[in-house]
Amino acid sequence: MKQTDFYFRHNRREFLKDFSLALGVTSLGLPLVSFASGCQPKGEEKQEQSAQGTAQNKKLGIALVGLGSYATHQLAPALQETEHCYLAGIVTGTPSKAKEWKRKYKIPDKNIYTYDTYDQIADNPDIDIIYIVLPNGMHAEYTVRGAKAKKHIISEKPMATSAADCQRMLDACREHNVKLSIGYRLHFEPHNQRVMELGQQQVYGPVKEVEAADSFVFTGNPNAWRLDKKLAGGGPLMDLGIYCVQGAIYTLGQSPVAITAKFGQVTRPDYFDEVEQSISWEMEFPNGAVAKCRSSYNDNEGLLSGKAEKGWWKLDPAYSYSGIKGETSEGTMDLPQVNQQARQMDDFARCVKENKETRVPGEMGLRDVKILEAIYEAARTGKRVEVKV
Structure with missing residues (x-):
């Protein structure tokens, strides 16, 4: 059977949705399978779209907090393609950006905020969701403030620079009864969803080994925030390696139990005097895989592969915004290219409208940051570190 036939047949029958709800959970109670066709039902609640009423048909307004490259070149264009949400507002500290975005996206003055006026967003009914697209070290503060404003939150990955900050974010969202999701766009991308199936359904038997690599050569400003320990939390591990952690977990449907790691050599000290230039690590899983x-800021890779008893698969590139390619021991993955960010934001908007749980919740972000902290500890100490998530 061709990969396209498999993908569309199972989408039509909502097989993936049913399977995702039936499979196992982590120690946090999180569904590890997330190749479902929609957000996760809350508890035993079942809601039909036809019974939602006019409120369910309303597009939710999203405000982007931080207008850097990702917001400018990925999120804003994606919001022109979404069905359940739209670009309603912006938060920026740069007047020239506010002027340009106002003109380009026809954003009214009342929906444009600075970081000083950010808290006033609580009084704006046009804005339902806040998407935090700031440097990693700022995610916690703006999530907590957004939650106090009674707005639902999407935080870009990594969720924060420490597990303690992740917990603060979760606590604030629970206290103010708002939903929190992490910007894990690849959970909505067909090739990565297929990897979830291959690994977790053991299509080729039990998975024995996963290989994951995500790197690029950093040639920008040596004073960029990504090289600032306080703002970034770390180097390529925080920025790119988190995709490798995620890829291994959603391939296997398990969280790691132990980690060994080592930092790579620093060959560009003018850039990497605060954060690592490169890092490698191994994660052990409960099933023996x-x-x-x-991950590196001095190489170019984007691989996610798996080896099982009776076959293999590989995505390369695996984590890019477009052009993802895959193959298995049976042939090429013939799957569609999609707008990952549009799917991600639409799915969260549906979860908000239908009061369901996102497949990429804050608890998942906390789990991953705990794993990143364990990787850094293993690299610093040279010891095998057990993971407690």
Whole structure:
């Protein structure tokens, strides 16, 4: 059977949705399978779209907090393609950006905020969701403030620079009864969803090994926030390696139990005097599988592969915004290219409208940051570190 036939046949029958709700959970109670066709039902609640009423048909307004490259070149264009949400507002500290975005996207003055006026967003009924697209070290503060404003939150990955800050974010969202999701766009991308199926359904038997690598050569400003320990939390591990952690987990449907790691050599000290230039690590999983991972700001890679008893698969590139390619021991993955960000934001908007749980919740972000902290500890100490998530 061709990969396209498999993908569309199972989408039509909502097989993936049913399967995702039936499979196992982590120690946090999180569904590890997330190749479902929609957001997760809350508890035993079942709601039909036809019974939602006019409120369910309303597009929800999203405000982007931080107008850097990702917001400008990915999120804003994606919001022109979404069905359940739209670009309603912006938060920026740069007047020239506010002027340009106002003109380009016809954003009214009352929906444009600075970081000083951010808290006033609580009084704006046009804005339902806040998407935090700031440097990693700022995610916690603006999530907590957004939750106090009674707005639902999407935080870009990594969720924060420490597990303690992740917990603060979760606590604030629970206290103010708003939903929190993490910007894990690849959970909505067909090739990565297929990897979830291959690994978790053991299509080729039990998975023995995962290999994951995500790297690029950093040639920008040596004073960029990504190289600032306080703002970034770390180097390529925080920025790119988190995709490798995620890829291994959603391939296996399990969280790692132990980690070994080592930092790579620093060959560009003018850039990497605060954060690592490169790092490699291995994650051990409960079923005996091992994930071999690496991430660097001085290389170019984007791999996610798996080896099982009776077959293999590989995505390369695996994590890019477009052009993802895959193959298996049976042939090429013939799957569609999609707007990952549009799917991600639409899915969260549906979860908000239908009062359902997102497949990429804050608890998942906390789990991953705990794993990143364990990787750094293993690299610093040279010891095998057990993971407690």
